[in-house]
Structure formats: structure tokens, C-alpha cells
Amino acid sequence: MNVDLSPILLDVTLRDGGYFNDHSWTTYEAESIVRAVGAAGIPYAEIGYLRGTHHPQRPTASCPPAYLDALATVTGRPDLAVMVRPGEVPVERLAELPDRGVAMVRVLVMGGSVEAAEPYVAAARAAGLDVAMNLTRVSERDPEGIAVAVKACANAGAQIIYLADSNGSLDPDSVSERVGAAVSASPVPVGFHAHDNLGLAFINATTALAAGATALDASIAGIGKGGGNLRLEVIVAHLIVRHGARLRLDPIAADRTTLATQLRMIADGGSKTVVTGLLDVNMDGTAHFSDMVAAEGLDATILALTGRGRPFAELTNDDRGGDE
Incomplete structure (x- = not known):
């Protein structure tokens, strides 16, 4: 029996890639990206930040209702995820998300403040959403501190906990230490969000998997904040070739929606x-x-x-x- 043991992939093209075009993706562009990600077999697409103040010309900056409704109708789409920064959106708004096609909420844990994230986790769980908590800037935390934070996130109700190399400064050894500490401390799956400032996103991601992570973030062409993210096409090809993953590369390679943003990232x-x-x-x-x-x-x-x-x-x- 051919069992696919490859990690869960979550595409962050629209949310993280939005830092290079001021989150000005049009709804049409977002639909194209979501369609390509779904056709590639990626299970989740993170489509933007959920905020209380809407920006109609910058839909991925706030995920207004009309934007969510449009993406919910995309044929063959993956499950949709939104990111929440505590304090930027009323907790009550999370209850409407399932009716607008959203399946997952990812709650930022900023500066180690698990307490600030807890009401959002509770509200998302009550709404029947999948809930992730994302520990930012883990390069500034030692493994012991990460283990403590991971336990607190699990106790708060997180169903998956991501470690984010927000500064793009980790190397494989430091990834292994931090992810290993998180996996040992966590009763729930651990994910890894790589940045490519030092050209190490791919090796850091595979090192995270070797240390026990079971989920990865990636974006088309690696577009994203700072030095960019793990390139989706690279990790997809790797998982197909090395792990027999049931994914497809052609839909990502054929989509041209992100080209202008890719060029801007190269220039900057x-x-x-x-x-x-x-x-x-x-x-x-x-x-x-x-x-x-x-x-x-x-x-x-x-x-x-x-x-x-x-x-x-x-x-x-x-x-x-x-x-x-």
C-alpha cells in the first residue's frame, strides 16, 4: 500500500506575499492563486489577515466578507485559513468564518503572550474551526523557552503549533534544537515557517521535518516578508520525488499571477x-x-x-x- 507520509503544506502566498505588493492582490488574483494551490493538492491556503477595519482595495490585509465569500466559491479550492493578530479584530467575528468558507484560524503569539491569544483560540474552537497558534521570532527564544510556550499553547487549545523563523536567521542546527524541543513538549503537531534571508529556507524546512515537525508553510516562488519564504514549488517537487507525495507541480508552475510581485521582491x-x-x-x-x-x-x-x-x-x- 502506498501511504503518503508527507507533511501538511500550507500556502502563504496571499498573506505573506502581500508584504511585497502592499496586500493589493485583487480578488481575481486571489481566486487564481487559490485555484492553482488547490489543483496542486495543497490542503490549505492562507488568504490574508482577519482585521476589524476593512480595506476594500487591499483585501488580503483584512479579509472583508465579500472577499471571503468570493474565495469560498472557487471550484477545487483547498481549505481556507486566515491569520489573526490579537487585538486587531473583535473576537466575535470568528463565529461567522465557517459560513464564509474558512476552515482554519492561525493566531499569532507575539512576544510570548499566549494569554492575549487565548480568547481567539477559544472562539475559533467554539465555532468549529481548526486552530493553529504561531510562535513568532523563535530565533530569539532558546529551546527551553520554546518548550514552555508550546505547552502553554497546547493548554490554550491549539491543535497545531507553528514555529516561525520570522527574522530569517536560523540555521539547520538551531532549527533542529528548537523544533526538537517543541516536538518533545507538544501533545499536538508542530509546524515550521521558514524565511530565506540566508538561502536556508529549504534545508531548514527539511531539518524541521527530520526533527519531528509535520507541517510546513511555503509560498509560490518564495514570495514573502524579508528574504521570502520556503518556495512552494521546491518543497512540492521534493516531496513528490523523495516522499511519493500525492501533489502536482504543473498548476503552480503554470500560474502567472504572482510574477509582478516576484519581480518586486527580487528588486527589493x-x-x-x-x-x-x-x-x-x-x-x-x-x-x-x-x-x-x-x-x-x-x-x-x-x-x-x-x-x-x-x-x-x-x-x-x-x-x-x-x-x-
Whole structure:
């Protein structure tokens, strides 16, 4: 019997990729991406942030009702997921999501604040939704701290817990340590969200699987915040070839919806992204870093920051905890 033991994939093209086009995907573009992801056999597509204030011209920034309703009718679509940052949307709104085609809510755990996320987890569970909790910036947490946070998330009702390399600064050894600690502490599945600042998203993702993770995030062409995400087409091809996964590559390769955003990411990327990964910089704090680079250049900026004997993260990280 051919049993598919490959991990669960969740596509983050619309939500994370939205950082490179100001979340200005049209509903038509979102439908095309969701259709391609579904045809490839990916079980989940994360279609944006759920927020209380709607942005009609930027639907993935807030997931207004009309946008959700449109994606719910896409033929052959995967299950739809939305991301929630505690405090940005009334808890009561989660109750309407099943009727609008949403199957999963992913609740951000920012700065280790599991308590702030708990009402959203409870409301999502009460609505019959699948619930994930996403620990951000795990490069700034030691394995012991991650284990404590994972246990708290499981106790809060999470059905899957994702570790996010939000700063794109982890290497395989540090991924193995953190994911291993999470898996050992968690009674529920553990997932991994990679960023590619250092070109390590793929090897970090496969290392996470080897350490016991059973879910991965990825995006078409790797588009996403900072250095981008794990490339969906690469991990799909890997899982087909190495694990016999029942997935398809052609629908992703044939879809051209993301090309303009891919080009923008290429134009905006480069050496700065690599340096932010090496310095473990919170992506929400890169404006200060960019100002320093513009004034002094990369070499002088690196010397100034490392010469102070303090992580650059201390200069930029705020109390929100950042996103994935």
C-alpha cells in the first residue's frame, strides 16, 4: 500500500506575499492563486489577515466578507485559513468564518503572550474551526523557552503549533534544537515557517521535518516578508520525488499571477536581506537598519552594530512581537 507520509503544506502566498505588493492582490488574483494551490493538492491556503477595519482595495490585509465569500466559491479550492493578530479584530467575528468558507484560524503569539491569544483560540474552537497558534521570532527564544510556550499553547487549545523563523536567521542546527524541543513538549503537531534571508529556507524546512515537525508553510516562488519564504514549488517537487507525495507541480508552475510581485521582491532583496538575517533583525524593525545602510553603507553598518557588542534586535524589536 502506498501511504503518503508527507507533511501538511500550507500556502502563504496571499498573506505573506502581500508584504511585497502592499496586500493589493485583487480578488481575481486571489481566486487564481487559490485555484492553482488547490489543483496542486495543497490542503490549505492562507488568504490574508482577519482585521476589524476593512480595506476594500487591499483585501488580503483584512479579509472583508465579500472577499471571503468570493474565495469560498472557487471550484477545487483547498481549505481556507486566515491569520489573526490579537487585538486587531473583535473576537466575535470568528463565529461567522465557517459560513464564509474558512476552515482554519492561525493566531499569532507575539512576544510570548499566549494569554492575549487565548480568547481567539477559544472562539475559533467554539465555532468549529481548526486552530493553529504561531510562535513568532523563535530565533530569539532558546529551546527551553520554546518548550514552555508550546505547552502553554497546547493548554490554550491549539491543535497545531507553528514555529516561525520570522527574522530569517536560523540555521539547520538551531532549527533542529528548537523544533526538537517543541516536538518533545507538544501533545499536538508542530509546524515550521521558514524565511530565506540566508538561502536556508529549504534545508531548514527539511531539518524541521527530520526533527519531528509535520507541517510546513511555503509560498509560490518564495514570495514573502524579508528574504521570502520556503518556495512552494521546491518543497512540492521534493516531496513528490523523495516522499511519493500525492501533489502536482504543473498548476503552480503554470500560474502567472504572482510574477509582478516576484519581480518586486527580487528588486527589493539582495545584500541587506542577508545581513538582516545574520544579525537576527526583526523584519518590523528594518526601517532603522535601512536608514543606517543608506547613510553609512553595509560594511560600516555591520561594524558599528557588531562593535557595540549588542544584538541589532535590541535596537529594533518592539513589544508587538512581530509577524511571521
